[in-house]
Amino acid sequence: MTDFLQFWLQHSPIFSILIPTFTAFILVLLGNPGFGSLSHDWRQPWRRGISYLSATLGLVTAISYLIQVSSGQIIIYNLSEWAAPFGIILVLDQLSALMLVLTYSLALPLLWFSSKKWDERGRYFHTMVHFLLMGLCGAFLTGDLFNLFVFFEILLLASYVLLLHGQGKARFQLGIHYVTINLLASALFLIGLGMIYGSVGSLNMTDVARLIPLLDADAHKIAVAGGLLLFVVFGIKAAMLPVGFWLPKTYAVATTPVAALFTIMTKVGVYAILRVNGTVFDDALSHKILQDWLLPIGLITSLYGVIGAIGAERLRRFVGFMVLSSIGTILIAISMLNTQAWSAALYYLVHSTLIAAAFYLLCGWITSQRGAFKDHFNIAPQMKQHKVLAITYFMIALMMAGLPPFSGFLGKVFILQATANMAHQGWIIGIILLVSLLSIIAFTRVGFILFWRATKPEDDAQTEAYYEYQALPAIAPPRNDRVIYFLLTGLVLYVVFANPIQQYMLNTAQQIQHNAAYEALILKKDRAANVISVQPYDPLYLPETKYGGEAIDTNAHLIPYVIDPNTLEGEHISDYKQRQIQQQNREEAQQPSDTQLKPAEP
Template identity: 80%
Template sequence: MHNFIQFWAEHTPIFSIIIPAFTGFILVLLGNPGSGSLAYDWRQPWRRGISLISALLGLATAICYLMVASHGQISSYNLSEWTAPFGIVLVLDQLSALMLVLTYALAVPVLWFASREWDTRGRYFHTMFHFLLMGLCGAFLTGDLFNLFVFFEILLMASYVLLLHGQGKARFQLGIHYVTINLLASALFLIGLGMIYGSVGSLNMADVARLLPSLQPDEHKLAVAGGLLLFVVFGIKAAMLPVGFWLPKTYAVATTPVAAIFTIMTKVGIYAILRVNGTVFDDALSQSILQNCLLPIGLITSLYGVIGAIGAERLRRFVGFMVLSSIGTLLTAIALFNTQAWSATLYYLVHSTLIAAAFYLLCGWITSQRGVYKDHLKIAPQMKQHHVLSICYFLIALMMAGLPPFSGFLGKVFILQATANEPYQGIVITVILVVSLLSILAFTRVGFILFWRASKPEEIAHIDAEYTAYQATPEKAPPRNDIAIYVLLASLICYMVAAGPIQQYTQNTALQIQNNALYEATLLKKDELNQVISVQPFDPENLPETKYGGEELDPNAHLIPYTISEDTLSGEHISPYKLRQIQEQQTHEMLIPDDAQLKPVEP
């Protein structure tokens, strides 16, 4: 047991990425016949069992990570023992731990619901689901900007396949739009990374934050421009206006479990804005530009979303517009740039993700009970389970509109409290209250159409065609659909009850993500002069030590013990000649100039 605990501690937090990655590979090896024969394939129970066990294991791992991070410590993992900023590192802090728990808390009930019927409507559903989880976990854990791009691409490739799950012309058409938009965003992402690396000489988040204030004016402006380009990319992922028009239609055509899990996708963009543009680029120029852009964008997105919801003609698009409105609220809170506002952002982020997923699951239940009317907002015969459906809809409406005493109300109260002493306090409060009022009107309109004005069975008994269609609708909810909704609603009620300790956690998280000194001390290595081992300014002739340096004089040999472990230092990859250089340079206490800690290696 001691060895297992030690192994677990040494390799935290890479397990959250390895678990879904290996699950996806195993599911690929199982093979996958055509979707028409999946329901009768003998391997389908194995796929479901492996997938659910992996998701539960991932949830348990995420909870363990949350317990570790709640003490305020930051855990790092150096891939291949290359320390930052020369190698890619994974970072587990309070923010990433919170996002991991949210991801799996949503994934487990959605996957359990999809494993009853929906997973037989298309090939490789479980495989792509776990590759999506791998990309999400990697994006939340990485401490490197380029690695963030890599994990973005992993989750996006999985989302392309999941969006087309179940086939259909509408899914294919909007899938092309979705892929095109994200390919454009990926191209902008790479351009932004190139601008940052060309001016800073590093892509490690902690190192970029450290080096940014010391850049020359022209280099600093180039790096800030790259950061703002990343902001546009993250805005596309988060579906903020004017680059978020794709969300309502795209999510509306996805299958029910896919639409539910996609509610976490927009939060990756919110997370990236908070992590990269909010903390890495935290100098005065970057924050002033971002704040002047982000606040009006957030307010307009919030208003546009709720107005679009009022005019929506289909229930799924109505949910998409309400998701858009909640994204605007989150962006507004981030734009306030104070600890209390960011704490409120995190609290409201969890609420908005879970309630949107519950609403998409409710759409699947309602659609199954309305026959040919599906999710069109037209007056139709009364649903056979209209009592329980109306109660679920009423609870979701209260939570999503932000009415007391639920978590949506608490989240908005926390945001309003964070506007104290802010210059735009009146505008922010007014918009949030107006959006809440319009949300109530939008939910009232939809509820009036779906439930209040629905025709009773006895009223349509004389209309043969309509009564026959009514009798053909199912008596009960699709398998596991109702229970998955109950689980999410119960989770939100518990979230409301535990608002006190949760807010304390989010408050500590907001403080931690603004503490760049702590990240620098945890991730970056220092030499005997207490100087960070890095390259500043960027010089292509400055090379870090590699495993195989040959028998060439290396002026940087004395830095090797600070960047690798003792086991590697004593291993076979460090030659005796290199070890003698290390000992000689340490004996003579070689001094390194402050302006360039790594000396150029002679060709």
């Protein structure tokens, strides 16, 4: 047991990525029927069982991470035992643990709900969900900017397939738009990374944060411009204006469980803005640009979202616009660039994700009981479960509009408290209160159409309308109502335990703003306590290991500081390299030399 615990602690961060990865590959190897329905395929129970087990294990792992880092510990995992900035690392801190718990807390009940017919509408549903979870977990854990791009692409590829799940013309048309927008964002992402790497010489987040203030004027401007390109990319992912018009229509055509699961997707963009633009680009110019642009963008996005909701003609698009408005509220808090505001943003982020997922599930329930009227805002016969649906809708409306005593209200109160001594305090308070008022109006309008103005069902057995109404289900779709109640119960508990949760959020905000702590843990130093890093950037330098031949490496003496001792003694470090290391160590002992990487021989 001691050996197992030691192994777990040593390799802990990567398990959250490996679990969905291996699950997805197992589900692919399990195969699918070439013809016929999935409901009659003997492998379908196996797919569901494997998917449940993996998601449960993922949630348990995420909770264990949360417990591990709750005291403020930061856990670093060096892939291939090469330290940063030369190797790719995973960073498990309070923010990444929080996002992992949120992801699996949403994914597990939605997988359980999807396993009642929804997963039979298209092949490889469970496979794609776990590839999506792999991308999400990797994005939340990586400490490398290029690795962030890689995991973004993985989750996006899975989301393309999931968006088309269930087929249909509308899904295909909007799926093309969704793919096109994200391909453009990916191209901008690569351009931004190139600008940062060309000027800084590193893509490790901690190393970039350390080096940005040390650059000369021209290189600094190029790096900041690259950071702004990443900001645009993350803004597209987060669906902030003016690059977020795609969200309401796109999410409206997705199947019910997919739309609910996609509520975490926009939060990846918000997370990246907070992690990269808020902390990696930790210099006065970057912060000034971020504050000057992000605050008005957040205000406009929040206001536009609720105005769009008032004018929406379908319930699913209504939810999409409300999601857009909540994203704006989070961005407002991030733009304040202070610890209290960031903790409030994190609290509201969790609330907005869970309540939006519950609302999309409610859309599926309502649509199933309105027949041909679906989710359009037209006067229709009274739904068979109109009382329980009205109560559920009322609860969701109170939470999403930000009325007391629910989590949406607390989240907005925390944000308003953080505006003290802010230059634009009046604008922030005014817009947030106005959005709350307009949200109440929007929810009242929808509730009035769906419930108050609903007509009496046809009772004449001689009419076709009577038989159409009788054919509608008298109960919620399987597991639909129970998953909604589960999410709403979680949000009620979120309020009950608001004090310790908000303290965790505050500690998280303080931790991610403390770049020196990450630098001390992640970056290696030589015997003179100087950070070993690639600065100035030398494009000719290539670390030579087993396959590099017998070229002279003037930086061989730095290798023992940046790789694991076991790797140093293994076969991948050649005898020729070992002799160079020993020789340079002897020379350094006699006369200490510069510890920065020396230019390679031309």
